[in-house]
Amino acid sequence: MRAGQALLVGLLRARRAALGRVLGWSVAEGIPALLSGALLAAALDRGFLAGRLGVGFVLLGMLALAMLIRAAATYAMFPHLAAVVEPIRDTLVRRVVSDAVLDATSGHPGAGMRADAAVARLTEQVESCRNLTASLLRTLRQLGVTIVAALLGLAVLAPILLPLVLIPLGLATWLFVRLLPPLARRRRALVLADEEIAAHTGRTVAGLRDVVACGAQERVVAELGAAVDARARAAKLLARASSLRLLVVALGGQLPLLAVLIAAPWLVRDGTLSTGEVAGAALYLAQHLEPAVRAATATVGGWFLELLVVAGRLAQTTDPAPMPAARPAPAPSGSGGLVLDRVTFGYGPFAEPVVRDLTMTVSAGSHLAVVGPSGIGKSTLAALLAGLLAPDQGTVALADTLLPNWPEPALRATIAVVPQEAYVFAGSVHENLSYLDPDVARADLDRAVRLVGAAELIARLGGYDARIADPGALSAGERQLIALARTYLSPARFVILDEATCHLDPPTEALAEAAFATRAGALVVIAHRIDSARRADHILLMDGNRPTLGTHHELLAESALYRDLVGTWEQRPTDPVGWFERKPARTEENARGRVRR
Template sequence: MIRRRQRENARHAPVDPGGIRAGRDLLVSELRPRKAAFLRLLGWSVLEGTPALLSGALVAAALDQGFLAGRNSVGFVLLGVLGLAMLLRVAATYAMFPHLAAVVEPLRDALVRRVVGGALDAAVAGRRPGGTDPSAAVARLTEQVETCRNLTASLLRTLRQLAVTVVAALVGLAVLAPIVLPLVLIPLIPAAWLFVRLLGPLARRRRALVLADERIASDAGRVVGGLRDVVALGAQDRVVAELRVVIEAQAKAARALARASALRLLIVGIGGQLPLIILLLVAPRLLREGTLSPGEVAGAVLYLVKELSPALRALTATVGDWILELGVVAGRLAESGARPATEPEAPVLVPPSGVERPIRPPALSARDVTFSYGPYAAPVVQGLHLTVPERGHLAIVGPSGIGKSTLAALLAGLLTPQHGTVLLRGVPTTDLGEERLRREIAVVPQEAYVFAGTLRENLAYLQPAATDAELDRAVRLVGARDLTERIGGYDAELPDPTALSAGERQMLALARTFVSPARLVILDEATCHLDPGTEALAESAFAARPGALIVIAHRMDSARRADQILLMDGHLPTVGTHDELMARSTLYNDLIGHWSTTTRPRA
């Protein structure tokens, strides 16, 4: 039943051949803000179309009223007017290019931002950009964005001119010889219909070729990256065979596109050549009956031969390819750069009135969590059971390199365990939307990130609506008030964040996190560059803050301040208080003793 419904939904779903609709929507949304430049382009386009509009009429007048009437001077004057119109087109074309650049160059910047933003979103969410290998993502950034920019520029320069030429030629023909216009439109309309009908199959084949190119880039990138291993294992023949399959698929897609493109010759024949043949066949009768003069016949032929037929040929031979390729490439960029819809948050079950409410779940819990970085690697975390209550304060300690930061990433939902479950207030982190996870959990790494901008922008980055009073409280509680005053206040610029010391950057990151809405804060050695007194002040501030606190301890004093301690020793993690671990863990005693005999202050 479910599969049948899915098939029915797929059958009735709107068809988007080759992703053209998505690409069109992307281009429209990015080009819409540049309406003024488009209007200026349109104005110059009208001037560019002047020769196409006047050519047939001026030649007809030059023949009928000039050369054939024995007034050669009149004929030359009229041809001179046509020459001036062509000079006007040259000037209009020259003046058009700055406005074309004003449309196209911002488009490239917007597409780069979209691709990079989509890749970053995918990385944060643990997905591959656009569901493909990173090499394909690089191909989109380095090739497809530039292709999209170049095609847009070419189409705006060429298609615009062709469209103006066709319209001007038809208008001129209608004014010069109205009786000829139906003879032109009768074959032209079917040719246009055939061209539109051909776009769908061409788009699908063009998209298949683009995807095949991406597959080659992806597979070849992996081979080049692992070439040493391929040679060491003697797998050259196997790799060559696998690449041959991909290359042959790309060649097959290219041949299919070429076959479909051959039908364009039929369009040129119907729309471009057939009207001329019809006109030449009926011209003697029209001349005998006096319906048309010799000049009018020559002018009508000129409209067809010089304006309409070349425009149609260019439209089908080159511009048609450009339109299809632009639609497909823009469609791929739209897919790869699309940001995922906000995931629904886990529902909160509210019991009916009169029913005893369940006990509130802990802030964070882990049930039999095991994680390793590969199927054959030793587990970094194994069989972890942990509960951090609301307002709880947990310190994680262990030798360097034992996996404390990995555990922090697991608890924050940045990594997914191979076995077991991590729950945030009773809900598995894998069931929570990425937006909710990042809103409720804040991880502060050892190397704090401060960006160029004002101090306010840095401190309020995770809580843009933060007031001055909230910022004042945060910087005071984490010990950053003197630093804030020395910088010059919240509106002072930080043009070069690297001018701040590592400890100063850590204080700003702590204040930023304190202001954030996160109810679970994980400090991953986030105070290692601070002196012990400032470290104690900051940890005490976060411990008193609503929510829960987890500290990856840089100094063992952090463990003494915690409600409970998680000791990692490479086997089953041990949880207990400071006194409990001192009584039963040799490793914990060693860590305490090592810290007591080393130089403790660190500026």
């Protein structure tokens, strides 16, 4: 509760001016509560009971005028209430999103599970905090002003009745304060139960295919059911604790009225109070104090506690300052290549392995092409080499260190994978090209763009400072050129092109592969054309359970499958219009046949 209180105080302090205007109009709203009992007493004693009907109606008319003033004050207050509440939601959304992004990129264990809980915080807790703050400011300010106004009016009208009201009201307040901590604990348990359900649901939905494939439906249902049952138990405990608020209402709202009504005959008989003063006192208690105590008890015991708990949870799980990242572990210092040792991998425990018992080495400075029929597992091998998939058996090591033992940032900086569908984001051309090396020099940028064959594209887009507003407007080949230049500029020592040039024409593809082949480090190309295989130092032919490594001429002599693949490649039409599915020639490069979709 302290954390939630501190967060709320900080949020409200930032909106002091608007909050002050809300409280100012709230005082105007309390005028009817302050005057109602006194005006009723005067209307009875000086008007109706004295036979002066006109005076009585005039005094009641003044009370009606006060009610109109209250309605106008309420209308004028709402824009200022919105000026307090809406920035609170915006601030909390920024905190939750920033915390989730920082957590996901910090390298801390369990970040994925915490991201599922962040969804609950963003979709439920932030909105609850906003709605509860609005409801409390709209309700509590009116109730507080009403209680104070009723007690002040009673003190002026009939001060002798104050002990009969203040003593039970004080006892009710003491009891209610004692009830708040257990109510807060039970409400917090309910909030945590909601987060647990959100986390279980997020993991289940994300892995639904695996759940079904593994036949784990009953286990998942049991785990999710246990979370729902825990939430139900928390709700029941909260309901039981909340029922004690009825005793507070009886003590603070109903007992004072009962005491005044019991004492009224004696007080009127001995002349201490008039009939109008008793009626006015009863109006203060029955019309204002008792309903306000009832509503305030429900509001504080419900909405206010929920707000403190939710705000406390947000305060504990988010931090406006950047959270400290885990101390990066040093990258291994070895200079060895990528080594696969008896690697086997399959998509599921009962599936036929895509890669079986594969042992090979990708040396630093080597150029390897991977070929094979469609669906044989070439992209799977690329993911294993990059550490994006973990083998079921065997090991993958880089620089004499197993890939799982590499720090994730260091591994991603050392091995780069360029997929078939290249990613380009909205932003400037320079931002896209320098994403993996923000401090790249202009000369290196020019050199990379020229070597991979993207110079004409960059010039046509308008240069490095040009904006790419809609990446989808670029052709697939244009996106591949930008991704190739970006990867060439990266610090990666091992580059894997997973059909990353398939949307380029053969001359542009040859230019890009030559650039990477002469770049420092190793190059692995998932080949889709014969020329890519011929340019490699070695070729890995994936043939089900019999992968074969050799040169182009060795495989031609030894492998019937490789000869069939070469024959198929060489029989493809070379006419750019016939083979390539070209995008309509709307640009110079398209018209020249440089890039295809």
